[in-house]
Amino acid sequence: MLYHHLMPHPLNADLHCHSTVSDGTLSPEALAERAKVRGVELWALTDHDEIGGQERAAAAAHALALPYLTGVEISVSFAGKTVHIVGLGFDPRNDMLRHGLEQTRGGRGQRAREMADQLARAGIVGAYEGALKYVGNPELISRTHFARYLVEAGVCADTNEVFRRFLTEGKPGFVPHRWASLHDAVQWIVGAGGMAVIAHPARYGFTPNEEYALFLEFKGHGGQGVEVVTGSHTAAEAQTYAAMAREFGLLASRGSDFHSPTESRLDLGALDPLPEGLTPVWEALADRVLH
Structure with a gap:
């Protein structure tokens, strides 16, 4: 020692x-x-x-x-x-x-709009505009930005709940990206x-x-x-x-x-x-x- x-x-x-x-x-x-x-x-x-x-x-x-x-x-x-x-x-x-x-x-913007459309059909409107508020770089809008907006809007308690309920495969709001x-x-x-x-x-x-x-x-x-x-x-x-x-x-x-x-x-x-x-x-x- x-x-x-x-x-x-x-x-x-x-x-x-x-x-x-x-x-x-x-x-x-x-x-x-x-x-x-x-x-x-x-x-x-x-x-x-x-x-x-x-x-x-x-x-x-x-x-x-x-x-x-x-x-x-x-x-x-x-x-x-x-x-x-x-x-x-x-x-x-x-x-x-x-x-x-x-x-x-390049594909993230289009994917984000499709995610917003799916969330709107699930009753959550304005998600694209809401997510944009959290984006430092609009080219890189991602699921995390949507998650932060859904917490702010009171839809979910935290970002983990957003992913679990909306943004993983098979849930409304999940759009795969190539x-x-x-x-x-x-x-x-x-x-x-x-x-x-x-x-x-x-x-x-x-x-x-x-x-x-x-x-x-x-x-x-x-x-x-x-x-x-x-x-x-x-x-x-x-x-x-x-x-x-x-x-x-x-x-x-x-x-x-x-x-x-x-x-x-x-x-x-x-x-x-x-x-x-x-x-x-x-x-x-x-x-x-x-x-």
Whole structure:
């Protein structure tokens, strides 16, 4: 115990969160400040299908002496479900990545109008206009914005209830979106010099065969990492995906998936450490960290 202070300190990296540029409630600058105050030692902003906040996030992190990795969370369709792929450490000026994300965002407006039409038929009028009040970027109107409006309107007590009653498959208000393919998303990230990471894998509800196929295909396309510790994983799930990381030779990431001080399960910087015996993504991305 005498030499306990010489033990390496596990890095408090938080490599998954959202700002007002997508569906978070805080600005990139406010997130950087919150991350720093809460002890985050390496941070990434990963807005949905959008890198418009990257310059602001990097500048704010630099001003706070908070090491930063560029980030994005891309929605892909796989086995009939929406899966999220996080990109880290890429060049945000890369044309292929920028164009790919633009195409992916393109369908959200039409989808939002269809969602509003379905909600109107269920007796909830004005949902599109209501959701728009919560949107920082109209190109990125999403289910979360509708959920916030339905809470404000008194239809539901909280956003979890909105999703349960209206915005999941088979409920009035759910409209599927045709996202990018897994191949495209990984290629955009890797082509821009970044690393692709499977986000919060426990959330998708895949069968063991589907999940195995996801990991196999992801790795085959050039994907390199998986989120093991996240705001939505239990301790047991973290161990499950630590084992998957070892089996597939993937690097391990951790991120809170923080959206809002009032909505998120976990705050920035509050994650458990990675399980033993894993190689963290940030070791492979050391040369891309912005100081």
